[in-house]
Every structure is written in C-alpha cells, then in structure tokens.
Amino acid sequence: xxxxxxxxxxxxxxxxxxxxxxxxxxxxxxxxxxxxxxxxxxxxxxxxxxxxxxxxxxxxxxxxxxxxxxxxxxxxxxxxxxxxxxxxxxxxxxxxxxx
Amino acid sequence: xxxxxxxxxxxxxxxxxxxxxxxxxxxxxxxxxxxxxxxxxxxxxxxxxxxxxxxxxxxxxxxxxxxxxxxxxxxxxxxxxxxxxxxxxxxxxxxxxxxxxxxxxxxxxxxxxxxxxxxxxxxxxxxxxxxxxxxxxxxxxxxxxxxxxxxxxxxxxxxxxxxxxxxxxxxxxxxxxxx
Numbered sequence: 001x002x003x004x005x006x007x008x009x010x011x012x013x014x015x016x017x018x019x020x021x022x023x024x025x026x027x028x029x030x031x032x033x034x035x036x037x038x039x040x041x042x043x044x045x046x047x048x049x050x051x052x053x054x055x056x057x058x059x060x061x062x063x064x065x066x067x068x069x070x071x072x073x074x075x076x077x078x079x080x081x082x083x084x085x086x087x088x089x090x091x092x093x094x095x096x097x098x099x
Numbered sequence: 100x101x102x103x104x105x106x107x108x109x110x111x112x113x114x115x116x117x118x119x120x121x122x123x124x125x126x127x128x129x130x131x132x133x134x135x136x137x138x139x140x141x142x143x144x145x146x147x148x149x150x151x152x153x154x155x156x157x158x159x160x161x162x163x164x165x166x167x168x169x170x171x172x173x174x175x176x177x178x179x180x181x182x183x184x185x186x187x188x189x190x191x192x193x194x195x196x197x198x199x200x201x202x203x204x205x206x207x208x209x210x211x212x213x214x215x216x217x218x219x220x221x222x223x224x225x226x227x228x229x230x231x232x233x234x235x236x237x238x239x240x241x242x243x244x245x246x247x248x249x250x251x252x253x254x255x256x257x258x259x260x261x262x263x264x265x266x267x268x269x270x271x272x273x274x275x276x277x278x
Contacts, residue, residue, distance in 0.1 A: 025138040034150065035135055036157030043131055058140070066141075067134030
C-alpha cells in the first residue's frame with residue numbers, strides 16, 4: 001500500500017488513541033484532513049486489515065449510528081513501522097545545519 | 100416566524116450531496132457512505148456540514164476512478180492491442196484489417212475481463228488517434244481528421260460480442276443437467 005503523508009497523519013492519530021475507538025469527525029479534527037481525503041484512507045486501511053471498525057448507536061434519538069475505528073494488532077505494528085520510516089525520511093531530508 | 104431560506108437551502112443541498120454519494124458508491128462501500136453521513140449530525144456549523152458532504156462526493160469519485168483503472172494488466176493489453184491495430188491501419192490500403200483486428204481484440208478483452216467491459220473500448224478505439232498524433236503521421240486521415248475516431252465503433256461491437264460469448268459460455272458451463 002502506498003503510504004502518503006496524509007495516511008501517516010491518520011496512522012499517527014489512530015496510534016495515539018491506542019485501544020480507544022475514534023470517530024471519523026474526531027480523526028478529521030486531529031489530522032486536519034477533510035472527509036474526502038480521510039474516508040478513502042480509512043477504507044484502504046480497512047482493506048489492508050489494519051483497521052477494525054464498529055457501529056455505535058447514537059445516544060440522541062433520531063440520529064443514525066456512528067462508525068468507530070481503531071488499529072488492529074497488525075495495523076498497529078505496520079503503523080509503527082510506517083511512522084518510523086516517515087520520521088527517518090524527514091530526518092534525512094533535513095539540512096545538516098539544522099541537526 | 101420568518102422561514103430561514105439559507106438553512107433550508109443548505110439542508111437540501113446537503114441531502115442531495117449525500118444521496119449522490121450513496122448512489123455513486125459501489126454496494127460494498129455504501130456502509131462507509133453512511134458512516135460519513137452519520138458524522139454530519141455532530142456538526143453544528145452549516146458550512147462545515149456542507150464541506151463534509153462534498154467530501155463524500157470526492158470519496159465516491161475516488162472510488163470510481165480506482166475501480167475503472169484498477170485492472171492494470173487488461174489496460175496494458177488494451178493499449179498494446181490498440182497500438183498494433185493502429186500501426187496495421189496506417190500501413191494498410193484498406194480499413195478492413197483495422198476493423199477486424201479491433202473486433203477480435205475487443206472480443207478477447209471483454210471475454211477475458213467482462214467486469215465493466217466498456218472500459219476496454221477506450222484503449223482500443225483511441226489508440227489510433229494517439230499513434231497518429233505522437234508519430235505525426237496522419238496517413239489516409241489527413242483529409243478528414245475526425246475519421247481517426249471510427250475505431251470506437253468496431254471496439255464497441257467487439258466488446259458486445261465478447262460479453263455475449265462470455266454469457267453464453269458461462270450459461271453452457273453452469274446449465275442444469277437435462278437441458
């Protein structure tokens with residue numbers, strides 16, 4: 001799977017939440033990504049088996065159930081690897097006088 | 100109380116965007132569309148809700164583009180077949196070899212990959228215009244340049260024939276005994 005900087009941001013947000021379930025809107029606020037970017041990333045992560053999801057009934061009447069997400073064990077280790085690679089790449093791209 | 104037209108209009112646009120998104124999404128992705136819609140109820144800001152709903156349309160188009168171009172080997176085969184047919188056409192005195200080649204190639208591709216088979220019409224039928232423009236050799240098409248697009252017709256007919264053959268073969272393979 002191609003891992004873009006936006007995917008890295010989503011993985012980081014999900015990794016920081018750990019075992020806690022996250023809503024799409026919260027992930028959007030955390031990463032600064034719009035729904036049109038965030039949801040395709042979530043679907044691809046789900047296709048790869050990196051993400052588990054569930055529906056939660058809304059506490060307020062008349063509202064539809066919400067979708068929740070968190071990383072699977074495989075997703076968590078893949079995310080760690082991807083985040084490590086991304087930070088190594090950032091470090092390598094930084095000019096020498098900044099280090 | 101004076102009705103709030105802006106609110107009414109924003110709600111109507113939001114509902115329309117949501118409906119379009121769900122209609123464009125393939126069945127196996129529709130749950131994701133519902134997930135996106137559910138989040139809109141958590142937003143107090145009308146503008147934010149509209150932007151969120153517009154993002155759903157973007158997700159649907161992403162999915163559509165992904166589905167159209169996901170079968171890379173068949174796209175590559177279509178382009179290769181199209182280029183071969185175009186080169187044959189440019190070196191031939193009649194159009195029949197090109198027409199026959201396109202029919203056979205389109206039939207093969209549609210039979211091989213019948214899912215969304217209309218896609219294969221384009222690499223086959225549009226290879227001639229591409230080859231002509233790239234090589235800057237208009238050959239017999241220098242008189243009427245729009246004629247380079249006529250390959251779309253035999254490609255379409257070949258695709259239809261390929262789909263019919265595929266349906267027939269799967270019917271023959273799976274028909275109940277005694278028929």
